[in-house]
Amino acid sequence: AQSVAQPEDQVNVAEGNPLTVKCTYSVSGNPYLFWYVQYPNRGLQFLLKYITGDNLVKGSYGFEAEFNKSQTSFHLKKPSALVSDSALYFCAVRVRYGNNRLAFGKGNQVVVIP
Amino acid sequence: EAEVAQSPRYKITEKSQAVAFWCDPISGHATLYWYRQILGQGPELLVQFQDESVVDDSQLPKDRFSAERLKGVDSTLKIQPAELGDSAMYLCASSLWATGTGNTGELFFGEGSRLTVL
Known part of the structure; x- marks a missing residue:
């Protein structure tokens, strides 16, 4: 079964500094990887996804993430954080062939x- | 921009009462999901529909939860009777289609229905 680990509960960063949110995954086979953001009492908003190809993917609001197959990681990054980036961030994984769970x-x- | 619609946004109920949540996915999205998100945790899949058929309900507590998507469009999730531990955010999501190879589609989420059981 696929699973995701986000080791840190909270990430504090000063405005203007680089932001990194860590994610490691476990899945049988090739993964599809996603990042979502959630603001208080709101649903989840899609940020970006890795399907195949270039390991560095770019998404919404200046966010990017790097897929590292050997380390089974998919860390989210932003070069310069804004106060408005304060939110809850979720990493997600699914297998390439399946029911999109x-x-x-x-x-x-x-x-x-x- | 098309959105997933959910209602109600907030629901307060007493334990042992019945509660229902409604979801209308993005038009044309064949796959619909209900997730439960307990405070401080990530969403967990309760049930997944492909059109009107249930694809996965392995995590749905079937003694008290039920879900239907009769015409393959909107969906209802019901809890009867509600228990204190059911307090959570119930999220509905949809995607173009799920089964088969090569689907890369992300899920689109509604704003959620927050349930408080007293």
Whole structure:
């Protein structure tokens, strides 16, 4: 069964500094990987996905993520954090061939300090 | 921009009462999902529909939860009777289609229905 680990509960970063949110995954076969963001009392919003090809994928709001197959990681990054990036971030994985069932990590709370 | 519609946004109920949530997916999306998100945790899949058929309900507590998507469009998730541990956010999501090879589609989520059981 597929699973995702997001090791940190909370990530604190000063506004303007680089932001990194870590994610490692476990899946049998080739993965599809996703990042979602959730603001308080809202649904999840899609940020970006890795399907195949270039290991560095770019997404919404200046976010990017790097797929590393040897380390089974898919860390989310942003070069310069904004206060408005403060939210809950979820990494998710699914197998390439299947019924599109996504397994989510527990989430990371990002706090950007002005 | 098309959105997944959910109602109600908030529901407070007493334990042992019945509660129902409704979801209308993005038009043309054949696959519909119900997730439960307990505070401080990631979403967990309760049930997945492909058109009107259930594809996966292995994590649905069938003694008290039921879900239907009769015409393959909108869906209802019901809890009867509600228990204190059911307090959570119930998220509906949809995607173009799920089964088969090569689907890369992401899920589109609604705003969720927050349930509080007293």
